[in-house]
Amino acid sequence: MQSHVSIIFNSSDRKDYEFFIHNNSDEAQEAARAWFADKWVELECEPIRQSGKVLLLDRILSVVDGLGHYWFEDHPKEAQELAKKAVLALDSPVVVIDLPGASISSN
Numbered sequence: 001m002q003s004h005v006s007i008i009f010n011s012s013d014r015k016d017y018e019f020f021i022h023n024n025s026d027e028a029q030e031a032a033r034a035w036f037a038d039k040w041v042e043l044e045c046e047p048i049r050q051s052g053k054v055l056l057l058d059r060i061l062s063v064v065d066g067l068g069h070y071w072f073e074d075h076p077k078e079a080q081e082l083a084k085k086a087v088l089a090l091d092s093p094v095v096v097i098d099l100p101g102a103s104i105s106s107n
Contacts, residue, residue, distance in 0.1 A: 001022075001093060002020060002021065002022055002093070003020070003021040003084075003087040003092075003093040003094065003095070004018070004019070004020055004021070004093070004094050004095070005018070005019040005021065005083035005086055005087060005094075005095045005096075005097070006018055006019075006095070006096045006097070007019075007064060007072065007083070007097045007099075008096070008097065008098045008099060008100060008101075009069045009072075009099050009100075010069075010099075010100060017072050017079065017083075019079070019080055019083035019084075021080075021083055021084045021087050028088075029088055029089060029091055031088075032084075032085040032086075032088035032089035033056060033089045035085050035089075036056065036059045036060055036063055036085065036086075036089055037059060039059075039063045040054070040059045040062055040063055040066075043062070043063060043066035043067070044066075045059070045062035045063065045066050046062075048061070048062065048102075056089060056090070057104045060086055060089070060090075060097060060104060061097065061099065061102060061103075061104065063082075064082070064097055064099065065099055067082075083095075090104070090106045092106035092107055093107065094106060094107040
């Protein structure tokens, strides 16, 4: 199955990244979700919501934001792996991570 991930860092400068994932992995959805949870802790991300509750979408947004635009530029192989994990975690072939809009859409 082929999947597509778009990451938008800055809507005015169009600093975007596009990933095309050929997903033939046996990696489970829960393993990908656990990876985002671990990375969220490693990057010392803070809860976005006042309630302190952290949703999967919050973790993905925080991890991508915490790594930053230059990390994606400097680590293309790891960035591709992050995109693959987003597809697996969200169980969706199309994922758009929009940091300026603080949203994630998936189909």
